[in-house]
Amino acid sequence: MAEENKVKLLGFWVSPYVRRVELALKLKGIPYEYVEEDLKNKSSLLLKYNPVSKKVPVLVHNGKPLTESLVILEYIDETWKNGPPLLPQDPYKRAQIRFWASFVHQQLFETWLSVLKSDGEVQEKALKEVLEKLSALEEGIKNIFPEGIQIIEHENVGLLDIVMISVFGPYKVHEEVLGLKLIDPEKTPLLFSWLTALLEIPVVKDSLPPHEKLVGVLKFIRHNALNPTSA
């Protein structure tokens, strides 16, 4: 590919933050080179490009690094204008998308991680919080999808869809690992049909990590969290 438009993505396959950037690049048809990082043995490239937090994803465009997945998604949208837009034009609609993307990315995901890493009363409390937040999201997106959701076309997949899929796309894995219902078609019908519609799109479905592999990793993370060994 031409040197002037070279895109490199430093990532880690489990990370939903990385998956969302990859999906955005694929949806926009942007060619890129993917570098899988070993997070226990971070490469000099990663440490050079992200000295502040040393985390993935890092998008390197023409030698210039960008970090923070939501920042990267907006950068992709503003830089590559020929693919389908990830954000609407109208400032109010953009604000709604940004608000909910932040909500899913920070609030929902962090509480979800607490559910994964805890048990007993602590987990019960965290789970209650997740379900409350999912209800809030269900209510909130009624403004974004006023006519409900049946089919989503490839070119209409946007930033909020990408963030949602990166966190909750593998919801069946989460449900299997924890033995509980997360996305209930009766309690959150809009969220259920939203995820179902997104997962019909091949490039979106392919962005999910392999089911069994992710089950293994999440079980491992849960086990380590519940049985911490002193270093």
Add this chain to the structure above:
Amino acid sequence: MGEVKVIGASLSIICCRIEWALKLKGVQYEYIQEDLRNKSPILLQCNPVHKKVPVLVHNEKPVAESLVILEYIDETWKENPLLPKDPFEKSTARFWARFVDEKFIPSAWAACCAQEHEQEKAVESAQELLGILDKLIEGKKFFGGETIGFLDLVVGSLPNWLKFMEELSGIKLFDAEKFPSFHEWATKFVEIPIIQEHIPMPEDLINYVNTAGLAKTILGSAAMANKK
């Protein structure tokens, strides 16, 4: 360009960001002062998810979350742009804004509330991040370059907030000698008339906390015990 309301709290270090942005762009607005211990139905209706200030209401449509509001303001009123045009520079500003809100503020807070045995490490972490901000502003008039930008508005109330937290907790974080560039920027920034009109002052924050008996709530009992 339509009716603009800001639902805020005058001592909030976050709400002032919104007022500064609107003032810089010459936008008229009505300010609605919230009592955060007794939230109004308007606030609960406009921000049912987080129930927090600030909320911007433009033509009766509410926008919440300060960074989302700032971007909305910048995209709606084009005078005196807050964010650079270049996508990479814009992303850099956004990155640092998130850094301040998601890393620096929590870290400074943790340092001031830390229990004695964790204090040294917590202060070191917070100062490391302050050092990053210091380096960022080194040699520049504003974080936005020659004119006030997005990041200036995000960081703007922090020096006063740090003074307040330091007085409340007895922990020293913002050492002018260790962070000269940040100190220089802070001193000049607070003197700009538009900024000065809407900035929570450390003494007002302290008075409020002491009057309302909130010191323990803010610091936690452990930190109160450590207060020198």
